[in-house]
Amino acid sequence: MPSWLLTQSAMHAQRIIGETFAAANARGYHYRLLATLAEYGPASQASLGRRTGIDRSDVVAAINELADLGYVVRSPDPDDGRRNIITLTATGEVQRERLETLVRAAQDELFAPLSPSERGQLAALLAKVLSHHQGLADR
Amino acid sequence: MPSWLLTQSAMHAQRIIGETFAAANARGYHYRLLATLAEYGPASQASLGRRTGIDRSDVVAAINELADLGYVVRSPDPDDGRRNIITLTATGEVQRERLETLVRAAQDELFAPLSPSERGQLAALLAKVLSHHQGLADR
DNA sequence: GCTGCTCGTTGGTCAGCCCAACGGAATAGA
DNA sequence: TCTATTCCGTTGGGCTGACCAACGAGCAGC
Numbered sequence: 588m589p590s591w592l593l594t595q596s597a598m599h600a601q602r603i604i605g606e607t608f609a610a611a612n613a614r615g616y617h618y619r620l621l622a623t624l625a626e627y628g629p630a631s632q633a634s635l636g637r638r639t640g641i642d643r644s645d646v647v648a649a650i651n652e653l654a655d656l657g658y659v660v661r662s663p664d665p666d667d668g669r670r671n672i673i674t675l676t677a678t679g680e681v682q683r684e685r686l687e688t689l690v691r692a693a694q695d696e697l698f699a700p701l702s703p704s705e706r707g708q709l710a711a712l713l714a715k716v717l718s719h720h721q722g723l724a725d726r
Numbered sequence: 727m728p729s730w731l732l733t734q735s736a737m738h739a740q741r742i743i744g745e746t747f748a749a750a751n752a753r754g755y756h757y758r759l760l761a762t763l764a765e766y767g768p769a770s771q772a773s774l775g776r777r778t779g780i781d782r783s784d785v786v787a788a789i790n791e792l793a794d795l796g797y798v799v800r801s802p803d804p805d806d807g808r809r810n811i812i813t814l815t816a817t818g819e820v821q822r823e824r825l826e827t828l829v830r831a832a833q834d835e836l837f838a839p840l841s842p843s844e845r846g847q848l849a850a851l852l853a854k855v856l857s858h859h860q861g862l863a864d865r
Numbered sequence: 866g867c868t869g870c871t872c873g874t875t876g877g878t879c880a881g882c883c884c885a886a887c888g889g890a891a892t893a894g895a
Numbered sequence: 896t897c898t899a900t901t902c903c904g905t906t907g908g909g910c911t912g913a914c915c916a917a918c919g920a921g922c923a924g925c
Contacts, residue, residue: 592852597736700858713731719839808903
């Protein structure tokens with residue numbers, strides 16, 4: 588039952604990373620958004636949602652939280668009255684780096700039993716599965 | 727970011743299988759419990775929880791649902807006043823077989839892009855990761 | 866100008882996982 | 896035997912992640 592293995596391992600992954608996030612007072616959505624902002628620069632909430640795969644409505648809540656924490660600034664787009672422009676702040680970038688470090692540590696812990704080449708194999712296999720289905724679902 | 731790959735693939739897996747279950751008016755918990763009952767025979771709720779990794783409190787709810795559907799019978803254990811004995815009914819077994827067929831189909835769809843040997847590799851790698859962490863968490 | 870689309874937002878639903886607490890029952894130890 | 900501990904089922908919460916429907920405001924194409 589390989590899909591059982593998959594979901595089980597993913598559960599471990601999620602729990603390990605989840606605990607890590609909880610310790611940093613954050614959640615997966617936060618990290619995804621911060622990382623995307625760091626990578627692509629300021630963006631509207633809708634495009635953030637598209638890039639991260641997070642639903643628009645959930646982006647609202649997560650951005651609220653991030654803004655309350657001062658990691659992000661929400662400002663109206665002067666060129667488009669519908670849009671907000673979300674900008675990563677300096678403290679937000681610090682937090683992003685902090686979370687990334689934690690994520691890497693959690694990953695090392697998770698994949699500890701695997702040799703580097705095995706990690707590569709695993710990544711390649713998963714990427715193959717993923718790209719196939721993304722190809723089907725387009726976007 | 728391998729753990730991203732992991733959680734993403736797992737998400738696909740969960741969605742595909744979840745939709746399958748939803749179409750059959752069931753959920754993951756139901757299948758896990760039915761499968762465990764079929765494999766090990768009648769058992770108490772606590773041992774079911776231990777075997778499936780489902781929390782005791784969630785076992786209660788799931789067994790309620792399965793009992794309402796007639797897939798399972800809950801009877802007091804004559805030898806131990808604390809325990810209920812959960813028994814798979816004939817219709818329950820039918821449902822279990824139905825769900826297993828669906829799960830296999832979903833798995834084939836999920837792992838379609840992988841060759842049989844690749845599937846084996848993936849399973850082995852995941853099993854390695856899993857056994858390592860289970861070993862740590864004992865139980 | 867009208868239509869259709871996008872965007873942010875609100876307010877829900879659902880699955881899965883987890884925790885705390887309680888009473889009743891069994892078991893182990895003194 | 897009596898007591899303390901453990902186990903079992905159950906209730907009642909909580910959290911995360913994913914998703915959906917609807918609405919008003921704004922934009923773009925025709």
